Amino acid sequence: MQIELKNISYTYQGPLPVAALEDINLRVQTGEILGLIGHTGSGKSTLLQHLNGLIRPQKGDVLVNGLSVKKEEMSLRELRFRVGLVFQYPEHQLFEETIYKEVSFGPKNMGLSEEEIDQRVRRSLQDAGVEEELYERSPFELSGGQKRRVALASILAMEPEILVLDEPTAGLDPQGRKDILNFLLNWRTPERGIVLVSHNMEEIAPFADRIVVLHQGSIVQDGTPKEVFSKAKELAEVGINVPQICFVLSELKERGWPVDTGIFTVEEAAREICRAFNIEPPTTPGGEGHGV
Amino acid sequence: MQPIIEVKDVYHQYGDTEALCGVSLGIYPGEFLAIVGANGSGKSTLARHLNGLLLPSSGEVKVKGFSTQDADDVWQIRSIVGMVFQNPDNQLVATTVEEDVAFGPENLGVPSKEIRKRVDEALKWVNMYEHRQRSPHQLSGGQKQRVAIAGILAMHPEVLVLDEPTAMLDPVGRQEVLEAITYLNKELKMAVVLITHHMDEVVLADRVVAMEKGKIAQISTPRELFSQSELVERLGLDVPQVFALSNLLQDYGIKIDVAFNPIELVNALCKLS
Amino acid sequence: MAFDVTLGQYIPGESFVHRLDPRTKLIMALALIVVLFMIESFIGYLWVAGFLLLAIINGDIPLSSITRGLKPLTLIILLTVILNIFFTEGTQVLWQWKFIKITQEGIAKGLLLGVRLILLILSTTIMTLTTSPLAITDGLEYLLSPLKKLKFPAHELSMMLTIALRFIPTLLEETDKIIKAQMARGADFESGNLFRRAQNMVPLLVPLFVSAFRRADDLATAMESRCYRGGEGRTRLNELVFQRADYFVLGIVLPVLVLVVVLF
Numbered sequence: 001m002q003i004e005l006k007n008i009s010y011t012y013q014g015p016l017p018v019a020a021l022e023d024i025n026l027r028v029q030t031g032e033i034l035g036l037i038g039h040t041g042s043g044k045s046t047l048l049q050h051l052n053g054l055i056r057p058q059k060g061d062v063l064v065n066g067l068s069v070k071k072e073e074m075s076l077r078e079l080r081f082r083v084g085l086v087f088q089y090p091e092h093q094l095f096e097e098t099i100y101k102e103v104s105f106g107p108k109n110m111g112l113s114e115e116e117i118d119q120r121v122r123r124s125l126q127d128a129g130v131e132e133e134l135y136e137r138s139p140f141e142l143s144g145g146q147k148r149r150v151a152l153a154s155i156l157a158m159e160p161e162i163l164v165l166d167e168p169t170a171g172l173d174p175q176g177r178k179d180i181l182n183f184l185l186n187w188r189t190p191e192r193g194i195v196l197v198s199h200n201m202e203e204i205a206p207f208a209d210r211i212v213v214l215h216q217g218s219i220v221q222d223g224t225p226k227e228v229f230s231k232a233k234e235l236a237e238v239g240i241n242v243p244q245i246c247f248v249l250s251e252l253k254e255r256g257w258p259v260d261t262g263i264f265t266v267e268e269a270a271r272e273i274c275r276a277f278n279i280e281p282p283t284t285p286g287g288e289g290h291g292v
Numbered sequence: 293m294q295p296i297i298e299v300k301d302v303y304h305q306y307g308d309t310e311a312l313c314g315v316s317l318g319i320y321p322g323e324f325l326a327i328v329g330a331n332g333s334g335k336s337t338l339a340r341h342l343n344g345l346l347l348p349s350s351g352e353v354k355v356k357g358f359s360t361q362d363a364d365d366v367w368q369i370r371s372i373v374g375m376v377f378q379n380p381d382n383q384l385v386a387t388t389v390e391e392d393v394a395f396g397p398e399n400l401g402v403p404s405k406e407i408r409k410r411v412d413e414a415l416k417w418v419n420m421y422e423h424r425q426r427s428p429h430q431l432s433g434g435q436k437q438r439v440a441i442a443g444i445l446a447m448h449p450e451v452l453v454l455d456e457p458t459a460m461l462d463p464v465g466r467q468e469v470l471e472a473i474t475y476l477n478k479e480l481k482m483a484v485v486l487i488t489h490h491m492d493e494v495v496l497a498d499r500v501v502a503m504e505k506g507k508i509a510q511i512s513t514p515r516e517l518f519s520q521s522e523l524v525e526r527l528g529l530d531v532p533q534v535f536a537l538s539n540l541l542q543d544y545g546i547k548i549d550v551a552f553n554p555i556e557l558v559n560a561l562c563k564l565s
Numbered sequence: 566m567a568f569d570v571t572l573g574q575y576i577p578g579e580s581f582v583h584r585l586d587p588r589t590k591l592i593m594a595l596a597l598i599v600v601l602f603m604i605e606s607f608i609g610y611l612w613v614a615g616f617l618l619l620a621i622i623n624g625d626i627p628l629s630s631i632t633r634g635l636k637p638l639t640l641i642i643l644l645t646v647i648l649n650i651f652f653t654e655g656t657q658v659l660w661q662w663k664f665i666k667i668t669q670e671g672i673a674k675g676l677l678l679g680v681r682l683i684l685l686i687l688s689t690t691i692m693t694l695t696t697s698p699l700a701i702t703d704g705l706e707y708l709l710s711p712l713k714k715l716k717f718p719a720h721e722l723s724m725m726l727t728i729a730l731r732f733i734p735t736l737l738e739e740t741d742k743i744i745k746a747q748m749a750r751g752a753d754f755e756s757g758n759l760f761r762r763a764q765n766m767v768p769l770l771v772p773l774f775v776s777a778f779r780r781a782d783d784l785a786t787a788m789e790s791r792c793y794r795g796g797e798g799r800t801r802l803n804e805l806v807f808q809r810a811d812y813f814v815l816g817i818v819l820p821v822l823v824l825v826v827v828l829f
Contacts, residue, residue, distance in 0.1 A: 040432065040462045054745055077751070085749040093746040095771035105768065109751025140775070145331065154750060171378075171459050173331045173489050175528035199463050202533060241463060244533040244554050251558045266533060270540040273561065281544050343790060367792050375790040382783035387699050387730050394802035396791040401798045408802060429734040443791065 001082065001161040001193070002029040003051055007060035010046050020046040022217040024060070030161055030193040033184075035208030035225070037198065037240060043217040044197055048164050051195065053079030081110055084160030088167045090151035091144065099125070099142075099150050100135040106158040117157075124156035127187065129179075145176045152180075156187075163187070164195040169203065181207060202243040205229060205264035213240060226262030245269045252276070295320050296450055296483060297342055297373065302351035304337055304506075311337040313506045314351070319451060322481040326494045326514070329503030330528040335487045338503070339455045342485065343373040356450075371400055374444030378456040380436035381428075389431075389439050390415070390424040396447040407446075414442040417480070418472045434465025438472050445476070451483040452476060458490060470496070491518075491530045495552045502527055515550065575697050581810060582624040583695045587704030589811040590692045596819055597688040600826050601681050609829035610680050616822070617687050624695045634690035635683065642682050649675035702726040707805055720796030728784070736777065743772045 008024040011017050020043040028034055028051060038044040049055040050062055053076035057069060064082070067073040087093070096102035103125055107117040125135065128149040134142070139150050148168075155163070168184070169177040185207060188194050198204045204211070204225075211228040213221035215238040221228045228235075232242045232250040241247075243264050249272065250261045259276045263269050274281040295318030304312040312334050319325060319342075327335050340346040341353050344360035355372055358365035374396075377383050386392040390411050397407045415421040418438040428436055437457055444452060454473065458466040470493060476482045486493060494500055500517050502509045504527055510517065518524060518531050519539070531539075538551045538560075548564065551557035577583075582590075597613065604610060621631070635642075653675070655668030693701070706723035713719050744754060747768045754765055807815075 039464060049745070052749060054748060080749055081751060087742065087746045087749070090746065092776060093743055093750075093768075093772050094775075095768045105752075106750040109753070143332070158751070173528060174491075174530045175330055239464065245537060247554045248534065248537065248557055251554065252561065255558070255562055257561075266536045266540060269537055270544060273537075273541060274544050274546070277546065277561075277564070279545060345786060345790060367794065370790055370792050375787075377783065377787055379780075379783055381735055382780045383787035385731060385784070385788060386727060387697075391699060391802060395788075395793070398799050398801060399792040399794065401800050404801060404804045407800065411802060427734075428731065429738075440787075447791065 002027060002065055003083065003162065004028075004063040005047070005050060005060065006063060008047075008050055008057055008062070009059040010043075010050070010055065011058065020217055021050075024217075024219060026212065026219065026222075028162060028193065028195055031188075031190045032209045033188055033194045033196060033207055035196050035198065035204040035211045036214065037201065037204070037211060038214035039199075039239060042214045044214050045166065047214065048085060048166060048195070048197065051162070051164055052083035052085040053077070054085065081106075081158050082160055083162045083164060084155040084158055086152060086155050086163065086165040086168060088170055089148075090155070090168075091139075091147035094139040094147060094151060094154075097138060098136050099130065099139050102139050102150060103154045103157045106154055110158060120157045120159060121153075124153040124159075125150070127156060127183075128153035129183065145172060145179075148172070148176075148180070161191065162193040162195065164197075166197045167199065168196070169198070169200070177203065201229070201241065201246075202264075205243055213238070215240075225264060229264055230261040232261070249273075293320055296356055298352075298354045299338070299341065300352045300354070302338075302341060302348040302353060304334075304341065304346060305349045306337075310506050312341070312348075315506070315508055316351075317501065317508065317511070319483060319485060321450065322477070322483055323499065324477045324484045324497045325486070325499050325501065326497035327485065327487045327501045327503060328489070328491075328494055328517075328527070328529055329509075333503040333527075334506040335503050336455055337506075339375070339453050339485070339487055342451070342453050343370050343375050345375070367400075371396075371447050372449055373451045373453060374447055374449035376437070376440050376444055376452065376454045376457050378459050380433050380440055380457075380460065383440045383443070384428040384436060387427055388424070389420065389426055389428065392428065392439060393424075393442045393446050396443055400447060410446040410448070411442075414445040415439075417445055417476065418442045419468075432465060433461045434468040437461060437465065437469050441469070441472055441476075449482075451485060453485040453487075455487045456489065457486075458488065458493065466490075491532045495532055495535075502529075514552070519550070576626065576630065576694050577697075578625060578695065580624045580695070582620050582691070584808070584810065585695075585814060586805055586807055586811045587696050587700040588707055588805060589807070589814050590696055591701070591704050591708060593814065593819065594688050594692045596822060598685060600822050601685055601688070603826045604681075604829060605677070606829045607677065607680075609825055610677075610684060612825045612829070613684055613822070614680075616818070617684065617691060620691050620695075624691065626691065626694050630694055631687070631690060634694075635686055638682070638686060642679055645682060646675040646679040649678055698730050699727065702730070703801075703803075703805060720799075724796075732780065735780075736773070739776055740769070740773060743769055743776075 005024050005026045008021055010021040011019045024047065036044055046055065050057060053069065056076060062069040064074045064079060069076065069079065094102055096105065100121060103121045104117050107120050130149050130153060139147060142150065169180050181203065184194055196204060208225055211223065211225050212219055213228065213235065220238060221231065229242050229246040232246050235242050245264055245266065246261065249259050249263060249269060252259050253261050257276045259272050263272055271281050297319040299315055299317040302312055302315045315338060327338065329335050337346060341348060344366045347361055353360045355369045358369050360366065360369055384392045385395050393411045393414055394407050397410055412421065415424055418441050420435060420438050420442060423431065423435065428439065458469050461469065473484055473486065474496060477484045486497065488494060495514050497514055499511060500514050501511050502517060509527060510523065518535050524531055532552060534554050534557050535550060535552055538548060538557050541548060548560040551560060601613060650667060650671045651665055653668060653671035655670030657669035658666050659669060660667045702723045706719050709717065709719035752765065752768050757765065
């Protein structure tokens with residue numbers, strides 16, 4: 001599956017019209033993890049809602065496998081099922097009496113058969129790491145981290161081809177953050193794609209295949225993490241902080257050291273610095289436990 | 293030096309679960325103390341004991357000699373220990389910024405003229421003075437959180453306790469709030485207790501309390517904490533990237549001090565040659 | 566962003582009317598309402614209209630805000646006028662068709678009631694346009710405080726109003742967000758019959774209530790941490806103090822209005 005935003009512009013009407021997006025061209029496809037970076041007010045939530053059909057394009061078009069949303073060759077409702085959108089703090093949308101019912105809400109709306117719904121609910125809850133003995137419990141009894149898993153499962157049960165997540169790790173502790181990211185990495189297959197919105201560069205860098213930076217309604221960077229993070233200075237100008245390591249490397253380069261700046265893991269950076277200093281790094285990766 | 297807050301062997305039970313088991317801690321004037329630990333390790337529970345929002349099942353919390361268990365002293369305690377919470381939206385009461393900041397001193401019965409002085413001063417400290425007439429819902433998360441801090445400062449507390457104040461903010465808002473906190477601690481010499489999941493904030497503290505399952509696992513400097521990789525792993529914490537990098541470089545035989553700040557590391561590396 | 570509410574239609578300003586104490590404006594609005602119900606002649610209304618016009622000019626209130634205030638009630642005003650024109654018994658019959666007749670008295674009464682309604686609405690909109698919601702709740706608390714002796718919760722009432730004003734925009738935003746989140750799960754808020762639609766609101770209402778309670782809980786904790794313990798012993802950032810202008814309005818303008826009622 002491939003979704004293409006073509007020349008998308010969007011303005012919020014009102015006493016003071018606000019231009020949220022300006023001439024956006026972006027292609028999102030299965031098999032890929034796309035990291036989307038942008039500050040509050042950069043237009044990213046408007047962009048996300050274009051991807052899953054919550055917003056009808058005002059100007060420009062959204063093409064799903066070549067089918068136009070504007071010409072209604074692809075219905076918004078169908079797009080919503082094929083692209084799962086997980087909002088920030090998704091646990092705030094929980095409403096059902098039991099976790100099982102909560103997760104079946106989406107598949108039910110799709111008009112699936114009872115057996116199909118049952119299969120999907122169980123599969124997605126299992127994938128999200130929710131134990132079976134909890135299925136008949138109320139989602140409101142769970143801890144914060146568990147609630148988020150259930151909310152995630154409620155989208156997964158619709159079996160979207162592309163999963164779009166807005167800050168899925170917000171408010172979690174470091175362990176919780178790692179768990180969610182690892183889960184997403186495992187969920188992705190050649191038939192499934194992920195769009196991950198995050199403020200946290202260090203978190204997104206090692207996961208993403210591609211990084212897109214949105215600033216004031218326009219795309220200012222689009223490339224591999226290596227390409228994007230090597231432009232530390234340009235990113236800083238639009239108020240986006242690159243991972244600390246990228247900063248260290250590009251600062252070294254600026255001061256005349258022959259280092260590669262497109263690196264974002266601690267290991268690689270250490271090796272790169274050793275190389276620049278003509279020191280032989282140990283062959284077995286040392287300093288275990290200091291890792292990212 | 294006498295501590296402002298003394299936590300003595302405090303236990304706290306929620307139903308069957310022990311949220312705190314025998315916590316003892318002193319909080320001293322002017323210090324910057326960070327509290328870290330996984331969710332459910334008892335950080336927030338501990339914070340809520342510091343101003344009497346929660347009372348110990350056993351043990352005692354004393355604030356400048358007043359015990360939190362003494363119902364008559366609780367208002368005295370809360371004006372000494374101010375508390376800021378996670379969700380910036382849910383702490384602001386009034387429909388304008390300055391009315392909100394005035395809320396605390398109004399409750400303390402401070403005379404009008406003095407309230408005006410305190411409100412203006414507190415808003416200037418957090419750099420929100422020019423927004424004093426605006427309505428909270430027109431502000432960004434970082435701005436709201438700074439208003440919440442000003443609301444506490446206007447009560448003239450001696451300790452500022454912040455329970456994950458940056459968890460719901462974007463990087464810009466986080467930076468703004470951290471700058472405000474640092475200013476209060478360094479310039480106004482206010483004692484700060486910061487609960488956080490962000491390790492780059494922990495680095496700012498003088499001392500770190502690492503919590504694990506309702507107990508204090510260790511009290512140390514941030515440097516000492518992050519050097520113990522096993523403990524860091526066990527507590528489910530992170531290590532700031534630059535710290536990890538400089539540690540690794542040391543292991544590889546480059547002779548530098550462990551650094552927290554990217555510039556510090558770059559400078560150290562450049563000095564080598 | 567789907568809901569952009571500016572609460573109360575307050576237009577900030579520095580005019581005489583703006584600077585009046587909210588209590589003065591509340592008293593005047595109340596007095597005008599009473600006066601309008603007692604006046605039975607056009608000349609009396611002309612006096613009131615002239616007075617309101619002065620306030621409008623002084624407060625520099627744009628015509629559009631006034632018409633916006635009148636708009637929702639246009640139908641009621643028209644209906645009142647028409648019903649009275651057609652169904653008032655009278656001697657001076659101008660036109661008749663079967664049992665429906667238009668009399669001179671009917672026209673007079675219809676117009677009189679129409680004007681009364683318009684003036685009533687004007688008196689309250691002028692107050693809300695020139696007074697911030699916060700000042701209104703403040704003024705209300707002061708005016709009602711004598712009732713505290715009768716255990717009337719004047720402070721609590723005003724605190725509740727303030728908090729409601731503070732949180733309405735937040736909850737509207739939240740509503741918008743939850744609607745979108747549920748739509749992303751295939752929820753349908755638009756089609757179906759009335760019963761079906763009501764049922765479809767559950768995925769919206771439950772999270773909204775849960776969130777409102779969570780907010781209430783958080784807010785209560787935060788207020789407690791800031792030493793809130795009811796109205797007793799509280800001071801104010803802005804104490805309400807009557808100025809010379811207030812004494813002028815209450816001492817001279819108000820009696821003139823009363824005189825109008827007596828005379829006309």
